[in-house]
Amino acid sequence: MSRIATTFAALKAQNRKALIPYVTGGFPFADITPELMHGMVAGGADVIELGVPFSDPSADGPVIQKAGDQALAMGIGLAQVVEMVRVFRQKDDKTPVVLMGYANPIEAYDLKRGKNAFVRDAAAAGVDGVLVVDYPPEECVAFAGTLRSHGMDLIFLLAPTSTDERMAQIAEVASGYVYYVSLKGVTGAGTLDLGAVEAMLPRIRQHVSIPVGVGFGIRDAATAKAISRVADAVVIGSRIIQLITDQPRGEVVPLVRDFLAGIRQALDAPAGSGDSA
Numbered sequence: 001m002s003r004i005a006t007t008f009a010a011l012k013a014q015n016r017k018a019l020i021p022y023v024t025g026g027f028p029f030a031d032i033t034p035e036l037m038h039g040m041v042a043g044g045a046d047v048i049e050l051g052v053p054f055s056d057p058s059a060d061g062p063v064i065q066k067a068g069d070q071a072l073a074m075g076i077g078l079a080q081v082v083e084m085v086r087v088f089r090q091k092d093d094k095t096p097v098v099l100m101g102y103a104n105p106i107e108a109y110d111l112k113r114g115k116n117a118f119v120r121d122a123a124a125a126g127v128d129g130v131l132v133v134d135y136p137p138e139e140c141v142a143f144a145g146t147l148r149s150h151g152m153d154l155i156f157l158l159a160p161t162s163t164d165e166r167m168a169q170i171a172e173v174a175s176g177y178v179y180y181v182s183l184k185g186v187t188g189a190g191t192l193d194l195g196a197v198e199a200m201l202p203r204i205r206q207h208v209s210i211p212v213g214v215g216f217g218i219r220d221a222a223t224a225k226a227i228s229r230v231a232d233a234v235v236i237g238s239r240i241i242q243l244i245t246d247q248p249r250g251e252v253v254p255l256v257r258d259f260l261a262g263i264r265q266a267l268d269a270p271a272g273s274g275d276s277a
Helices: 005-014 033-042 060-074 078-089 103-113 117-125 141-149 164-173 194-207 221-228 238-244 250-270
Strands: 020-023 050-051 097-101 128-133 151-156 179-183 211-213 233-237
Touching: 005 020, 005 141, 020 033, 020 060, 020 211, 020 238, 020 250, 033 050, 033 078, 050 060, 050 078, 050 238, 060 238, 078 097, 078 103, 103 117, 103 128, 117 141, 141 151, 141 164, 151 164, 164 194, 179 194, 194 211, 194 221, 221 233, 221 250, 233 238, 233 250, 238 250
Parallel strands: 020 050, 020 233, 050 097, 097 128, 128 151, 151 179, 179 211, 211 233
Antiparallel strands: none
């Protein structure tokens, strides 16, 4: 059983929901990411999504795209992000880490280092899952199998526009969890429609038996609590990037830790105990 599956099973046994924060690798300082990841865990993160900077991020809104551009300018790419996970694992061998990014850096990595080099190196560093935004399920059955043979999960995005056929295709190759993008558009866009999410989750679960996380548009404890009533996990990205943009180095980790602690407290609070969303 993968670290991701183990984590979700433990949370389910405790009747708790997963908190999955996202941060771009190498942002806002090139060498801060392992320390920031530990701060996320201290704040209550159950799984960490680590973004791989890429020059043409089709699903990222302006907030995360700007963070990626800044990290790229500091020389951060896929190899450096894999190394960040290795450093994080020196002190934490429990918290699952998912790399989120695009096909181009993975394929460039393998062209330079050999077939399946990315999977080999990511597994050795302690990566638990990979979410490749632009890999359609019908084209990555072999990739999913290679990941699973190295103890890693392949995670997919689902959207409000996903058809039943697409959900069924994803269910055949996905493992770990699926990530439901609750808004049409890019990260950080729009306002969350809780009713639409509540209507969509049963449809997804008709096809997908693994946990379902919801992200895009979750910005505070009240929204996270509301989403947690129907989802297995809450994913928060753009809000964290906004929080640490232009902050002094010494403020970055405490800000994220304390922000997540507030979300964690809301997620763990009994139903009806003060959440008004």
